[in-house]
Amino acid sequence: MPDNDDDSDLQDDREHRAKTAVYSGELRPGRRSGFTGDSLYETLARVITGEDIPDSVWEQDPEPRDGLFSLKLPARSRKPRRRKAKP
Amino acid sequence: MPMAPRSSRTITAAEFREFHAAGSFSAACDLLFNASVTIAWSLFDVPEDAASLQAAFLTFTKCLRDWLGQRGMPCAYLYSHEVGQRVGAHTHIAVHIPPSGPDWAERSAWDEFPEWVSAWSVRFFGRPAKRAVRVGRTNPPTLVGHWLRVSYAAKGYDRGAVLRSAENSDDGRPVMLGDIIAWDWTDPGPVALRRRVGAARGLGPARRRLGVTKGTLSAPPPAFNPARLVLDRAIVDNNPIDTTARPRTVPLAPFRSKLEDGFLDVRALYGDEFCFLVDPRLVRTGYPTAPEIDIVKELENLVFD
Numbered sequence: 001m002p003d004n005d006d007d008s009d010l011q012d013d014r015e016h017r018a019k020t021a022v023y024s025g026e027l028r029p030g031r032r033s034g035f036t037g038d039s040l041y042e043t044l045a046r047v048i049t050g051e052d053i054p055d056s057v058w059e060q061d062p063e064p065r066d067g068l069f070s071l072k073l074p075a076r077s078r079k080p081r082r083r084k085a086k087p
Numbered sequence: 088m089p090m091a092p093r094s095s096r097t098i099t100a101a102e103f104r105e106f107h108a109a110g111s112f113s114a115a116c117d118l119l120f121n122a123s124v125t126i127a128w129s130l131f132d133v134p135e136d137a138a139s140l141q142a143a144f145l146t147f148t149k150c151l152r153d154w155l156g157q158r159g160m161p162c163a164y165l166y167s168h169e170v171g172q173r174v175g176a177h178t179h180i181a182v183h184i185p186p187s188g189p190d191w192a193e194r195s196a197w198d199e200f201p202e203w204v205s206a207w208s209v210r211f212f213g214r215p216a217k218r219a220v221r222v223g224r225t226n227p228p229t230l231v232g233h234w235l236r237v238s239y240a241a242k243g244y245d246r247g248a249v250l251r252s253a254e255n256s257d258d259g260r261p262v263m264l265g266d267i268i269a270w271d272w273t274d275p276g277p278v279a280l281r282r283r284v285g286a287a288r289g290l291g292p293a294r295r296r297l298g299v300t301k302g303t304l305s306a307p308p309p310a311f312n313p314a315r316l317v318l319d320r321a322i323v324d325n326n327p328i329d330t331t332a333r334p335r336t337v338p339l340a341p342f343r344s345k346l347e348d349g350f351l352d353v354r355a356l357y358g359d360e361f362c363f364l365v366d367p368r369l370v371r372t373g374y375p376t377a378p379e380i381d382i383v384k385e386l387e388n389l390v391f392d
Contacts, residue, residue, distance in 0.1 A: 064368045065258060065260070065266070067351070070366060070368075071365060072269060073270045
């Protein structure tokens with residue numbers, strides 16, 4: 001079914017872009033997005049679903065210290081939960 | 088009289104030094120932690136006193152050791168006890184499981200491991216418990232996955248621990264224990280067990296002094312005997328030409344981690360690839376190719392509510 005193929009290609013492309021963003025450092029596991037409570041998974045979900053994230057919401061990174069972890073991996077992030085459709 | 092609430096039991100600098108040394112030694116022996124197991128004891132109705140939790144935990148480690156031994160595999164794991172607000176007392180275990188088994192085996196240990204952990208919980212607690220046991224695995228094992236697991240287990244560290252004072256620091260600011268741990272701090276809760284974190288005996292100080300852990304040499308290493316080490320060294324020194332005739336009598340160099348040697352630079356402690364994942368600013372050259380692991384999948388495997 002061509003429509004489904006197109007959709008899945010688009011989804012694959014977005015996932016690829018999201019993962020590329022993580023690997024390149026554009027999206028960092030240790031970086032909050034600025035949306036309340038958002039971290040890696042929520043941000044990735046937004047990227048994957050094609051939602052634009054304005055630059056202004058990014059939090060300022062902590063000042064780097066050479067050889068030490070200024071940014072951290074988020075110990076409490078979770079996969080975005082799928083919301084049940086309302087009847 | 089109501090009991091005073093117990094305070095959180097964080098990982099001290101000395102505990103982390105030992106924990107990191109065990110993780111470094113495991114990596115040096117090519118036993119990368121590629122599987123993680125989290126067991127929530129309270130969901131099996133284990134009482135939250137130290138004796139009950141210790142007994143339950145020891146049943147798991149004993150069975151794990153036996154299971155690995157029966158398959159001829161070295162026993163390399165780290166553990167960290169925590170008490171969560173929702174799941175109560177639980178233990179994170181990072182373990183090395185070889186991804187492939189011997190040819191004669193119908194199934195490799197890698198394939199069997201999740202089923203074995205589930206079966207163990209049913210065998211010892213008489214019932215399965217939903218969400219009480221979680222197993223995550225990565226194939227092939229990677230150094231990044233290894234340090235992700237070690238660091239995650241250490242996320243309940245002592246935030247006040249100073250590793251280097253401001254006076255002795257290059258930038259005039261103290262280096263805290265949290266500065267060399269990659270995960271956000273999380274309250275570990277009031278852990279009742281005597282040991283907050285630990286490692287398999289094969290990764291402990293005695294084995295590190297030997298320079299090799301059990302099961303990673305074709306011939307078993309001799310038992311540790313300081314007097315014998317001195318004697319062997321004397322024999323070799325007096326017979327420099329004959330050293331090849333007695334290859335096994337020359338002990339391996341004792342293992343010391345970078346942290347034990349005083350390094351605090353995370354690039355020396357964990358490697359550039361892991362540091363790049365946590366904070367790309369740490370590695371100036373960058374990595375043109377993506378890390379071998381799927382970081383999103385790794386995080387899903389590790390993070391336990």
